[in-house]
Amino acid sequence: MTTVKRRRSPRGSGDQLRDEILDAATELLLESGQVKAVSIRSVSQRVGVTPPSIYLHFADKDALLDAVCGGYFERLDAVMQQVADEQPTTIDRLRAQGLAYVRFARQNPELYRIAMMSEGRPGSDVDLALNTAAFVHMRDSVQALMDEESFPQGDVTAAALGLWTVAHGTASLLISRPYLPFGDPEEFADRVLSAACLGGMVRGLGGLDVTPQDLVDRLKGL
Structure with a gap:
């Protein structure tokens, strides 16, 4: 070269x-x-x-890649915020944020693999970006649902991590195993994320101690 x-x-x-x-x-x-x-x-x-x-700017290749991925998450946050601002309700905002996350990951698969599918190092630029940008805004949406009493009350960070896990798992499978019979990837991601959001809301209506079977019985009785 x-x-x-x-x-x-x-x-x-x-x-x-x-x-x-x-x-x-x-x-x-x-x-x-x-x-x-x-x-x-x-x-x-x-x-x-x-x-x-x-x-002079980066100690080694790993530090450089961390910074590259940190920039990736800053761009991801901007995309997630843009779609969230277009939504009429809090639950629509949360669902749109998750869908934007999966879409952005699929559009930038190699960067996503480095940022989220390889071994991380606490304190890296990637972790800083997650804690100050995209994840914080998703957590804010969960907190807003809790404030509206539409989501189970409790640890908002843990609840947001649960939804983040759903988005990450969906993105990771679509990237690493695209040959699986997902059907249309966008529609598949939408179904999974919608189910996770709505499932949390339904559980919120029943309370933290309610069992899945309790919820099934209550829904059948409606």
Whole structure:
């Protein structure tokens, strides 16, 4: 690969170079679909700088990939918020957030694999993004349902994690096993996420101590 010559950046432009490094690493991932295509050398060649310039911003390849995935979750949050703002009710907002999550993961499968389907390291940019962006907004939707008394009262973070698990499991299977007989992936994801949201609401009507059979009996009696 030929190194692209890059003009020396003016003083104070470190943030610009960092952004260029992240863009280059992201492009290499999306173009190749493989993590191994991203190395400090390949990124430095893409940007037109020497490898030591990369190390001024990122300690190693793992730190660089963490930052790439952190940016992924920032974009994911923007998408989830956009669809949520278009919904008329809280439950519609939560369902739309989950569906946007699955859709975005399917549109960016390699980035999703790195961010959510590989071993994580506490304190990484990925964890920070989850705790401050997309997950927080989904948790806010769950809290709003609790405030409306439409969802079981309790630990809002644990409840949101439960719904996040449904979205993640759906996205992961659609990405890693696309040949399974899901039917239309969008419709499949919608059914699964709608069932999870509505199931939580139904359980909320019955109370935390109600059993599944109790709910079945009550629904039959309606």
